[in-house]
Amino acid sequence: MASLYTHRDSNIRKTWIIFTVFLIIVIGAGFLFSRIYDNPTIVIFAVVFAVVMSMVSYWNSDKIVLAMAHAAPVSRESNRELYTIVENLSITAGLPVPKIYITDEAQLNAFATGRDPKHAVICVTRGLLERLNRSELEGVIAHELSHVGNRDILVSTIVVVLVGFIAILSDIFMRSLWLRGGGRRRGEGAQILLLLGIAFAILAPIIATLMRLAISRRRESLADASGALLTRYPDGLASALEKIRDDRTPMSIANNSTAHLWIDDPYNEQKKTPFLHKLFMTHPPIEERIKMLRGMKV
Amino acid sequence: MSITTIILIIAAVLIVIIIGIYNGLVRARVRMREALSDIDVQSKRRFDLVPNLVETVKGYMTQERTILENVTKARTAVMQSSGTPLEKADMENQFTGALKTLFAVSEQYPNLKSNMNFLELQRELEDTENKMMAARRFYNSTVQDLNTKIQTFPTSIIAGMFGFREEKFFEITASAEREPVKVKF
Numbered sequence: 278m279a280s281l282y283t284h285r286d287s288n289i290r291k292t293w294i295i296f297t298v299f300l301i302i303v304i305g306a307g308f309l310f311s312r313i314y315d316n317p318t319i320v321i322f323a324v325v326f327a328v329v330m331s332m333v334s335y336w337n338s339d340k341i342v343l344a345m346a347h348a349a350p351v352s353r354e355s356n357r358e359l360y361t362i363v364e365n366l367s368i369t370a371g372l373p374v375p376k377i378y379i380t381d382e383a384q385l386n387a388f389a390t391g392r393d394p395k396h397a398v399i400c401v402t403r404g405l406l407e408r409l410n411r412s413e414l415e416g417v418i419a420h421e422l423s424h425v426g427n428r429d430i431l432v433s434t435i436v437v438v439l440v441g442f443i444a445i446l447s448d449i450f451m452r453s454l455w456l457r458g459g460g461r462r463r464g465e466g467a468q469i470l471l472l473l474g475i476a477f478a479i480l481a482p483i484i485a486t487l488m489r490l491a492i493s494r495r496r497e498s499l500a501d502a503s504g505a506l507l508t509r510y511p512d513g514l515a516s517a518l519e520k521i522r523d524d525r526t527p528m529s530i531a532n533n534s535t536a537h538l539w540i541d542d543p544y545n546e547q548k549k550t551p552f553l554h555k556l557f558m559t560h561p562p563i564e565e566r567i568k569m570l571r572g573m574k575v
Numbered sequence: 576m577s578i579t580t581i582i583l584i585i586a587a588v589l590i591v592i593i594i595g596i597y598n599g600l601v602r603a604r605v606r607m608r609e610a611l612s613d614i615d616v617q618s619k620r621r622f623d624l625v626p627n628l629v630e631t632v633k634g635y636m637t638q639e640r641t642i643l644e645n646v647t648k649a650r651t652a653v654m655q656s657s658g659t660p661l662e663k664a665d666m667e668n669q670f671t672g673a674l675k676t677l678f679a680v681s682e683q684y685p686n687l688k689s690n691m692n693f694l695e696l697q698r699e700l701e702d703t704e705n706k707m708m709a710a711r712r713f714y715n716s717t718v719q720d721l722n723t724k725i726q727t728f729p730t731s732i733i734a735g736m737f738g739f740r741e742e743k744f745f746e747i748t749a750s751a752e753r754e755p756v757k758v759k760f
Contacts, residue, residue: 361702368617368709371610371717509712 284427284499291432296331299439303327306446309477312470334438339390339398342437342538346388346530348378348400359406362418363399369507370422375399379406384526385517388538389421390434397425404526409517416514420504420540427503429496433538441534450478497540501566505573515570522563596733603721607742610714611660617707618653618667621700625650625674628696632677635687642677649673661743664711671704711745718742 307323310316353360359377367374375389375397382402391397399421409417424430505511521541531543542560629643636643649670656666678697681687688694722741725734 361705365702365705365709368613368706369712371606371613371713 284429284496288428288432292428292435295432295436295439299331299443300327302443303330303446306450306477309470309474310450313474330439330442334435335392338434338438339392339396342388342390342434342535343378343398343400345437345532345535346378346380346400348380351377351379356406358411359401359414362411362415363422366415366419366422366507370419370426372397372422372426375422375425377401379403380530382526382528382530384528384543385409385521385524386528386539386541386543387417387421388535388540389424389430390538391425391430392434393428393431394425397430399425402528404524408520408524412508412510412513413517413520415508416504416510416517417540419507420500420514422507423500423503424496427496427499429500433496437534437538444534447478450474495561497561498566498569501570502573505570511570511573515567518563518567518570522567593733596730597737600721600724600730600734600737600739603717603724604739607714607717607721610710610717614660614707614710614714617703617710621670621703621707622650622653624696624699624703628677628693628700631690631693631696632681632687635684635690636680639680642673642680646670646673646677659743660714661745664745667707674700715744718744 304320304323304327307320307326310323311319351359356377356379359379363377364374372394375391375394376399378398378400380400380402383404384402385405385408387399387401387405389397389399399418401417405414405417424433501514504514508514518541528543536543537560541563625646629647632643649666649672653663653666653670656663681693681697721739724730725739725741
């Protein structure tokens with residue numbers, strides 16, 4: 278299972294880069310605001326805010342994600358089969374048993390979150406439990422456990438909070454510019470700053486999306502491969518993915534900022550896919566993943 | 576720069592590389608031993624469950640004395656075995672076989688099959704067996720890591736110098752599973 282451990286270091290490095298980019302963006306925005314409004318306290322406020330947000334996202338983003346998914350915890354007693362599957366695969370992977378959550382959605386999907394294996398959470402939808410058989414479920418859980426083992430969960434979870442925040446920030450910025458539109462004018466300097474502000478407002482969501490893409494589509498294929506190493510039965514995950522592909526149930530909690538967490542894109546109704554989402558696909562095409570698994574020899 | 580400084584620099588770099596490789600090998604070995612103790616945890620759990628099972632079954636299976644004795648014997652053999660992990664695994668597999676026979680025979684006793692305590696124990700034991708398999712697979716993956724390190728160049732040289740030995744894999748299919756369970760009535 279070498280792939281589990283080699284991939285981990287690059288994910289930890291990525292986390293640092295994302296934090297740095299986040300700090301630069303937020304503090305940069307604070308600087309712009311303070312110039313436009315001529316108020317230096319905004320910079321200080323931005324610095325404090327950015328640092329606090331980073332800390333919150335590191336320590337609490339898993340809880341935020343779970344709250345966004347309306348997930349409820351599972352114990353050994355309440356769902357014995359699921360619990361033993363997770364427990365046994367964790368032993369095979371050499372990981373501590375993660376907390377297990379179920380979200381009351383009919384769509385077939387699952388995700389993992391948490392900052393490290395000791396604080397990991399695996400969440401599955403009710404639909405997944407109802408429609409998959411044991412070996413398919415094992416395949417999905419092994420895939421999620423690979424995300425835990427190689428720390429994909431750390432990167433993708435903090436991204437939810439930080440990227441979500443940048444999106445809100447640029448939104449506020451746009452609105453404030455709109456309101457100030459016909460207001461006081463103070464020569465060319467202010468206008469340049471205004472232009473910079475507009476540029477920032479347009480760029481920020483793009484940067485945010487790129488950051489989310491930084492966690493790369495490749496991670497899903499990687500987790501498929503190392504998950505198959507855990508179960509030694511790639512066909513289990515392959516047939517689970519086939520069922521997930523054929524499933525057209527919409528997800529009520531689907532959200533652009535958490536879409537990348539799930540085993541497959543929660544926006545599965547092709548016609549209604551939001552425009553921006555189509556541009557920035559977070560998952561590799563499911564057909565390719567199935568094909569790779571079917572052709573795998575272990 | 577004189578030749579001695581160059582030689583000294585090369586020597587220093589070499590030593591750093593050797594230390595790095597050595598530490599990597601030690602880490603792989605520690606991980607492997609840790610995995611081995613995980614197997615023991617599951618083995619111990621099964622070990623503790625069986626006396627309960629024998630107590631529960633005793634009252635029902637009056638004619639199957641030998642089966643119960645076999646289970647107890649196999650359990651003692653596991654307890655007393657002190658060899659390599661693979662020898663131990665062999666004992667464990669015989670133990671698994673004895674338990675399988677017991678559960679196969681228990682199908683003949685409807686009263687026993689409706690005993691909640693028995694059903695619970697049966698489930699627990701099955702689960703523990705699965706966990707033992709899982710722990711062995713993790714052990715195998717750590718052994719694979721270690722063996723790959725020992726065999727590949729240049730780590731192989733350092734491994735040879737410090738006497739790191741390759742470890743053997745567990746066979747995932749237990750011997751008891753390969754041959755059909757013999758049940759005599």
